[in-house]
Amino acid sequence: MSLSISLIVNGAPRRVDLDDPRVTLLDLLRERLHLTGTKKGCDRGQCGACTVLVDGRRINSCLALAASCDGADILTIEGVARGEVPHPVQAAFIEHDAFQCGYCTPGQIMSAIGLIQEAQTGDDPERIREAMSGNLCRCGAYAGITAAVQDAQRRLAGTDRSEAA
Template identity: 75%
Template sequence: MSPSISLTLNGAKRDVALDDPRVTLLDLLRERLALPGTKKGCDRGQCGACTVLVNGRRVNSCLTLAATLDGAEITTIEGLAAGDDLHPVQAAFIENDAFQCGYCTPGQIMSAVGLIAEDRAGEDLERIREGMSGNICRCAAYHGITLAVRQATRGSAGIKKDDAA
């Protein structure tokens, strides 16, 4: 007997038959729904690489059982850009070199989108650092990440790097 759930995934309604109740949202996306943009870094909620938005809130998809998500609205990194137009957070990440290897990047970006929506950090660099600290970047692109989140928060391009000290 396989449970089935109904999702709104990146704006589209999907009915998903779960072959196994143990499946996490992360493994559902990556291994079953051909959406591997969301990354697995630790599989236990410690690194943030798997961050997606569930009903507008950022969650670790590795800690979320897919079977609990009936009716949920889910946004992944693949659903962020509007066609060829990058989301402002995506554009700011490129401009501020906010990644190196790019593996934690989908999670960082989804977390930044969530943080900005939460409106808890504003343009305060210390608060941005704190709010982004659930997402580990081993390449340590933190300087660029912090600047990118502030730039996207401002919604405008062209902040000076010197402001980051």
């Protein structure tokens, strides 16, 4: 059974034929669209390494069927920088040493961008940690991650929240 879906991925329209309706969004992104920045960590929705934004909302792409995303606007880590200029969240992660091995970093950044768009944490570090709790860092860079999110929120405070992505 073949199924054809249409997506907007990082601003570009894509039409994809799925041979298997059980293909996850994560596998579609990595294996078919060659966007390997989205990481396969636990493949069970527990680590957040596969976090992407679908229609502006944070999701674990390992838990979403690609077919369920037909017509969706998907933003991955490859689509957040503006050419050679990093997204403010990416820049804040670099400046605050918010990563060590880097494996979780794309998912952490995507989750932070979504969190900032949601505008529900304010500058409260505890609320930021809670909102980011679905993204695990085995290296323990949580202090840097929280500081980076706070910094990025301040940088983006004067812009439209939808522009955060």
